[in-house]
Amino acid sequence: SQQGEEDPQALSIQEGENATMNCSYKTSINNLQWYRQNSGRGLVHLILIRSNEREKHSGRLRVTLDTSKKSSSLLITASRAADTASYFCATAPTHSNSGYALNFGKGTSLLVTP
Amino acid sequence: NAGVTQTPKFQVLKTGQSMTLQCAQDMNHNSMYWYRQDPGMGLRLIYYSASEGTTDKGEVPNGYNVSRLNKREFSLRLESAAPSQTSVYFCASSQSGGLHEQYFGPGTRLTVT
Numbered sequence: 001s002q003q004g005e006e007d008p009q010a011l012s013i014q015e016g017e018n019a020t021m022n023c024s025y026k027t028s029i030n031n032l033q034w035y036r037q038n039s040g041r042g043l044v045h046l047i048l049i050r051s052n053e054r055e056k057h058s059g060r061l062r063v064t065l066d067t068s069k070k071s072s073s074l075l076i077t078a079s080r081a082a083d084t085a086s087y088f089c090a091t092a093p094t095h096s097n098s099g100y101a102l103n104f105g106k107g108t109s110l111l112v113t114p
Numbered sequence: 115n116a117g118v119t120q121t122p123k124f125q126v127l128k129t130g131q132s133m134t135l136q137c138a139q140d141m142n143h144n145s146m147y148w149y150r151q152d153p154g155m156g157l158r159l160i161y162y163s164a165s166e167g168t169t170d171k172g173e174v175p176n177g178y179n180v181s182r183l184n185k186r187e188f189s190l191r192l193e194s195a196a197p198s199q200t201s202v203y204f205c206a207s208s209q210s211g212g213l214h215e216q217y218f219g220p221g222t223r224l225t226v227t
Binding site: 031035043091104106107 | 219
């Protein structure tokens, strides 16, 4: 089931600005992951944050996780045109009868204009 | 390493035809997955294989069958294609389910007329 929900659905910013995307989910999780999908391509893993972590960084990416609010945010700093893509959050449930398959949200479409 | 490969990249079928989508990974991963992606719907799990020799239904399994041929290969079969199966299909693999990141193939764009 699609547990994660990203917000906003679409985001348009200029190069150099920061982009923030949010994800909410419903049940307890083992971890939460963010993926990027360029148009017409497969998904690429960006970052994984475990339920006992609150913040994680990777290059220009910063992810936070608030398990009490069942929410996460992805911050991309100093955006570039090449960051234009769809971004998906995916949750790995604590208890699963589906091989711990990830539950994906519907994604945020990010457009970065020069 | 090629990662996750899928064939074919594009396919057009007539209603009622059958076909098999092939997927292979060279990362020695235990778990493999098939998703479909429709506009505005995100990714939905069709079938998964938590480990070699096991397969199970996901969220939207109707109209599909799968085979985990060996640790590397996981195929998806449409026995009698329907227009509702027009979609982009992605195969993914992971070391062990959702506990680790998933690696995705480039996708197969399928149109059923």
